[in-house]
Amino acid sequence: MSEESPKSAGTRARRPRRAVAPESRTRQPTEVRRRLVLEAALPLIAAKGVNDVGVRDIASAAGVSVGTVTYHFSGVREILSEAMVLEIERYYAPLTSAMRETPSPADGLRMLIDALFTEDTERHWRLWFDYWAAGNRDEEFARRQSERYLDWSEELRSLIMRGRDAGEFECDDADETAVRFVALVDGLALRWIRGAPPLNAEAARCHLHRFLASELRPR
Template structure:
């Protein structure tokens, strides 16, 4: 093909033009933020908080580092918000199920099976990674509030059982604190695997504690 023919082909064929910035399709801010947060979670699970950088998150989210820094102040903010989202997804439905159970005793069973099952190891790993990061930066207020809200749901269940006569409990607040501490300790023991702790054994520890703490004739 001659130079003239090539020129004619270029003239007759479709032309690609750069799209001006004001006409480009842009995702809403909340969508971009969510993409970044969702990309961060598996990276933290695989590499830990200390092993993940802004470039890693940007690459996983399919955005530029500039986009990440535009929406977030740093890696600490990303991890904090990602964990808060995960906490909501984990605890909100569990709280609804246990509080809507026909009785408080049945609610306890929902609680025990909900905090330790085949899907919760990821939750605990992410949460402990976040706690480790909090040791070197200011604690995340949003995350702390969600944890407190979860404790309130447990206290609500215990108070329901006490009011109905199903439980014997002198101090609902203290029982809630001890239960939460036991759950956290067992979760850490399970993740460390030294020595190994199965899901069934973790549940059994919780049931024995609740039976003793709440004056139950049998474990929930």
């Protein structure tokens, strides 16, 4: 058996190791990797629209491999669905909590109106309308969207009824008033995002405050 020379042994010892992707070096829990993908997808979908965002785009933004994305999600539409749940929880949870804790229901509704249309909520509405459009082609999307609307309408109905019981509102039918309010919010948001015809956030808030004054006649 021939002996290995010190030179060749040293060369072998100094041979560089194969590069390992960061995600492979530190194995993160499944929920952490899923959240990482969703957080990266939100601004992409809001900026480009769900139809113009691919799995590779999301993987690149998240700093993970395409395989990691496809392992955890079936495709961009599933990512949109779960990202929208994350967005709704982040946006509405603190808002609805503040509405419930406000002693005056009228003040709670005014606070809601002012929070719906700001320069910071444009991304939220773009995501929402992408999610809305997906419901036209996917029954599961439509079902989840219906649940979101029911939750949203119930929060409004409860606030309106609380105000009526406290003598702050005049309202014959809280359910119908909530339906009209939600429809007006959606219509104003769509016009604001599309810009056709032009509408800014301040004007949208003014329309909603006028609705509040005419429909509920707060005292």
